[in-house]
Every structure is written in C-alpha cells, then in structure tokens.
Amino acid sequence: MIESFVPDIYQKSIYYINYDKLYKKGIRCIIFDLDNTLTPSHVNKPTKRLKRLIGELKDIGFKIIIVSNAPKYKIEPFKNELCVDACAFSLKPSKNKYIRIMDKFKYKNTEVAAVGDQLLTDICGANKLDLTSILVNPLSSHDYSITMINRIIEKFIYDKLDKKDLLIRGKYYE
Numbered sequence: 001m002i003e004s005f006v007p008d009i010y011q012k013s014i015y016y017i018n019y020d021k022l023y024k025k026g027i028r029c030i031i032f033d034l035d036n037t038l039t040p041s042h043v044n045k046p047t048k049r050l051k052r053l054i055g056e057l058k059d060i061g062f063k064i065i066i067v068s069n070a071p072k073y074k075i076e077p078f079k080n081e082l083c084v085d086a087c088a089f090s091l092k093p094s095k096n097k098y099i100r101i102m103d104k105f106k107y108k109n110t111e112v113a114a115v116g117d118q119l120l121t122d123i124c125g126a127n128k129l130d131l132t133s134i135l136v137n138p139l140s141s142h143d144y145s146i147t148m149i150n151r152i153i154e155k156f157i158y159d160k161l162d163k164k165d166l167l168i169r170g171k172y173y174e
Helices: 019-025 048-060 072-082 096-105 119-128 145-163
Strands: 009-011 029-032 063-067 085-087 112-116 132-136
Touching (some): 019 048, 048 063, 048 072, 063 072, 063 096, 112 119, 119 132, 119 145
Parallel strands (some): 009 132, 029 063
C-alpha cells in the first residue's frame, strides 16, 4: 500500500528533470500538474522560463498536457499561452483522465510520464496506471484548503516512506 506513493523519479523541480533520458526511455507524453509543480499556486500565468522549457520539450518531441484538480479558469491561461492540452477538475488520483488521455492520443502507459508535487494525488494517480511517476518539490508553501489537508496526510506518508528507506525528502534520484 505505502509503495503506491513511491515515485519512479524524484527531482528538485521540473527544471532538474532529465528529459532527454525520458525520451530515450520511450516517453512521448508528459502530463504536468499545474499548481506548485509548473507554477506557484497563487500565480495565474506562465513565466518566460516556463514558456521556454515547454517550448524545448515540444521541440524534443513530447506531447505536453496539464492535468489539474484546479478549475478551468485557473488552467486556461496556461493552456493558451503554452499552447498545450489541459484537463481541469481531474479528480486525481482517479485514473479516469489519464485513461482518457492515453485513449485519445493512442499512448501506452509506458509512453507517459506524470509530474507533480503531491504524493496523494499526482504520484498515487500515476502509479495506479504504472505511468512513469515524477515527484518534484512544491514551488510554494501557499496551498488551497484541500491541498493543506493533503499536506498533513502526506507528512505521515513521507515519515513511513523514510522509515522504510523508500523516499527521503531532499535525496533526489532518476
């Protein structure tokens, strides 16, 4: 059970992920969480740095999709300015949006990586379908109410993972 929260890759942020290695591994689609993964939750439009990274990832050949539990109005500016697909109200860790994406774009689970900052939603959701799960540190300590509750639960999960030497905060790996 606790193993369902262990990411395949753990990096400091989206800017530290080895995307070339992912591509060589066969990953063709990267699903990003929005709040505190791509941008701090209180920011409402992408930065130049984020635009540059997403452009580089598209140039490599990745399909980029934002999958978030946030409402559509929060996601739309990122979808439009980054020219990517996006899914709002995704109800992560539910598998439904991931399955719909794979069906729509004809991806196998081995071709999809999911990147996020939360064990309870992003990592657990990706691991349910055996996608490549990538954990990054949250960009901000500012969270929505439900996320604050998740962070409290996550603290206990992190402690259990640490005791079993499965995941240690700040000890990054590919």
